[in-house]
Amino acid sequence: MQTTIASVTFEHPIFNAAGPLCVTTEELNAIGNSSSSAIVTKSCTRTSRDGNPEPRYRGVPLGSINSMGLPNRGYKAYINDTRVLKEHKKPIILSVSGLSLEDNCTIITAANASDADLLELNLSCPNVPGKPQVGYDFEQTDTVLAAVMKIAKKPLGVKLPPYFDFVHFEQVAKILNKHNVAFVTCINSIGNALYIDPVLEEPVIKPKGGFGGLGGQYIKPTALANVRKFSELLDCPVIGVGGIEKGVDVFEFILAGAHAVQLGTVFMEEGVGCFERIRKEFEDYCAKKGYTSVEDFRGKLKTL
Numbered sequence: 001m002q003t004t005i006a007s008v009t010f011e012h013p014i015f016n017a018a019g020p021l022c023v024t025t026e027e028l029n030a031i032g033n034s035s036s037s038a039i040v041t042k043s044c045t046r047t048s049r050d051g052n053p054e055p056r057y058r059g060v061p062l063g064s065i066n067s068m069g070l071p072n073r074g075y076k077a078y079i080n081d082t083r084v085l086k087e088h089k090k091p092i093i094l095s096v097s098g099l100s101l102e103d104n105c106t107i108i109t110a111a112n113a114s115d116a117d118l119l120e121l122n123l124s125c126p127n128v129p130g131k132p133q134v135g136y137d138f139e140q141t142d143t144v145l146a147a148v149m150k151i152a153k154k155p156l157g158v159k160l161p162p163y164f165d166f167v168h169f170e171q172v173a174k175i176l177n178k179h180n181v182a183f184v185t186c187i188n189s190i191g192n193a194l195y196i197d198p199v200l201e202e203p204v205i206k207p208k209g210g211f212g213g214l215g216g217q218y219i220k221p222t223a224l225a226n227v228r229k230f231s232e233l234l235d236c237p238v239i240g241v242g243g244i245e246k247g248v249d250v251f252e253f254i255l256a257g258a259h260a261v262q263l264g265t266v267f268m269e270e271g272v273g274c275f276e277r278i279r280k281e282f283e284d285y286c287a288k289k290g291y292t293s294v295e296d297f298r299g300k301l302k303t304l
């Protein structure tokens, strides 16, 4: 069940998403010691950040909502960690989320000399105050990619927000193909949802009046749609993320065209044990279907 992305081989297609439980060195080592097939670091900024006031994450029956506010130790700490994390002998993916184009360039230049195998640039980030996040502003997406692709010496992919319009899929894909991004990870959480506790008559998280990114079961069909569309339109591999919590979910994402998948909410809720559980469930499901490699069914969703 090996899979390859930008010439980097993964023992199986299931690893952690940037965000949950990947901020501290201890958490990253725990992912290294788990059945996760790679180690993805929390999106880093130029300087360390405490993030938003708590409560800022809440698991709910069908998923999660968060407004963490990018708590992280700053890029130098993660670049240092790559040297130690290498001992786990699995791919290391450095997630980059600078708050300006200049910061992204600084971080990527430093990452060129790290032990990261792949760089994942988070486009769900405000780059210019008053403008939408980069991923929802196609002019900015084009400008940012033109600049970062010039300096990246490691394979650089992008993490995308969800899209909901066929014309948007086509416009984004055209830009990503033009810049030869190494891979695309979709989707980030569905932005600015609101979850209300009717007993307390309050939102469940504190920042931003309760607005936050939606994850988990709520978003799986949107994630599958984004994976399907982009895997048809792009010249590079797609990594799927959004609402995976069982082995059969992994199967569905690969059927839709994913080369690998990442676990967000389920990892936050269950901890590192989710990687071995879901890997085993996925392998059992494939065995039952008579499939022995992901190429047997990747992208082969049937039509009605």
Ligand code: YRO
Pocket: 019, 043, 066, 067, 068, 069, 070, 071, 097, 122, 124, 125, 126, 188, 189, 213
């Ligand atoms: O709040 C976060 O740190 C966060 N949460 C998500 O679900 N996705 C993200 O990409 C991030 C970091 C980026 C941002 C939302 C704070 C701009």
